[in-house]
Amino acid sequence: MFKALAAFVMRGRIQAIVIALIGSWIPFVSQAVLGLVTLRKGWQEGLIISLWASLPAFIALWLGQVAAPMALASIAVFFVGFMVCLVLRQSINWPLTLAASLLLSGLAAVLITAMQPTLAADVSAFFSTLLESDDTQLTPELQALTDGWSQISASGLIAYWIAVSTLLGVLLARWWQALLFNPGGFQQEFHGLRLNPQFALLFVVLTVAMTAGGAQLQFWSGLCSLPLLFAGLGFVHWFVAKKGWNTGVLVGLYMALILIPLSALLLMLLALLDAVLDLRNKLNTNQAS
Template identity: 35%
Template sequence: MRALAAFAMAGRRQAIIAAVLCGIIPLINMISPALVALVLLRHGPREALMVAAFAVLPLIGWASVGDMTPLILLVGVGVMAEVLRRTASWQYALLAAILVAVGAEAVLMMRPAVMDLLLQQVEAFMAAGGGSAELPEVTPETLREGVLTLFGLMHMLMAVFLLILARWWQALMYNPGGFQKEFHEFRLQPSVAMLLVGLFLLASLGGTVLTGWILYFVIPLAVAGVALVHGLVGIKRLSRLFLVAFYLLLLSPLAVQLLSVAALLDSFYDFRRRIQPPADDGSI
């Protein structure tokens, strides 16, 4: 992966070649938006637009046959990268990720054929794996809303991951250790954290356009919680096995909720500033 990023950073022609070739290959085409984001973070929007003008061509091809994800991510990750470049703040980039999720929903609603195909696949999956009476009856409208939310959430998470990848590439080549320091120190401002909590509560009440977006407001808090754990592990110099166990725990929705609460508290109390690193005993 580092070799790919280094090749793309060797010049505009190389960046175009890398982005286009990655965009042609199935699954690997998700890497193309990260390469464009890397160019944007390093050289700014003008150079990134020149690369994106070519990178978008194979992604339009994929969108024409029903795979809209790479094209959505090219736009979404580009917007997030520009926000991060201008503000040097991950919290604003994560807020922009909410717009990626909402935009993905809008794109899906404008493609009714793709929407119907997804609904058919979900219905077939439910019929095959859950034909028992234990499952509650799901109305078509509820199923539609659920598919829209999952579609938006998937694109939001992938956009965050690809921006992290682009930022890691940038630090790896031009600022070794910079991404780790940046991520370990990341925490939400109290006002932003409370805004997310307020939107979450408002969405939980139901009856508003925000109702289907509940999970979108949790993701920035969850990412801040992940940064908190990484920061504490770094300060206390704990084993990497601790992080492995932590990510396994994240498979539980309850763990994600607790992590989000920890991030909210951290926005006010800054736990990393209050934790001292282990003392050096001076042993050889």
């Protein structure tokens, strides 16, 4: 089904625009269409799809149907995704692509914050509306989502959301591209995703520094840790494939990421060790000997 959808998108600009617009109702589909077109056809076609894909968010912003920060963040996802895909297209370098997604997402969030002096109040109101129910008793965790926001923490949330949405869209687009033009290529790229030691240490330092800044910087900390998390996932996917294990292991990993926060920390540690010690090469060497 996904291969057929990707093939339809590649038939022409009109088809890509139609799926990009329809995909606004389905998570990551519009971002994937934009990414596929940009990766395959270049910046001109990619920019056209970016404008069309962001049209629903522009209309919602103009009509006031959603809070301005949310609409602006949705628009930012498409244009950040467009630029990140250009970086990947030109460099074919995933560590550089991950770094670009962090930098661009952070810049986009700073711009949105500058444009919206009431960002903290808007985010608080968004979660209050989202959690409205007849039962007014909220758990402390949910209550924390409705108050206590500052401009810094709210901008961090926006940056984190833009980066995650962008990266998932780019990964899906790269997978579609491989399905059509390079079967198995995406798996090879993802399994080979390894940060160089300088990048890995930089992300660790940034993550630790943001974490030390307290609750106000927790989303900024999460943003800085994303490359380590994705690199750790790439390593685990490679290891599972190397061992020939059942894909149920990967399902369990993703469930653990949702249910056990410590599992994300272990993945990031694994990515750091792989970057510094080149675990893949060591494991291959040990197996050969």
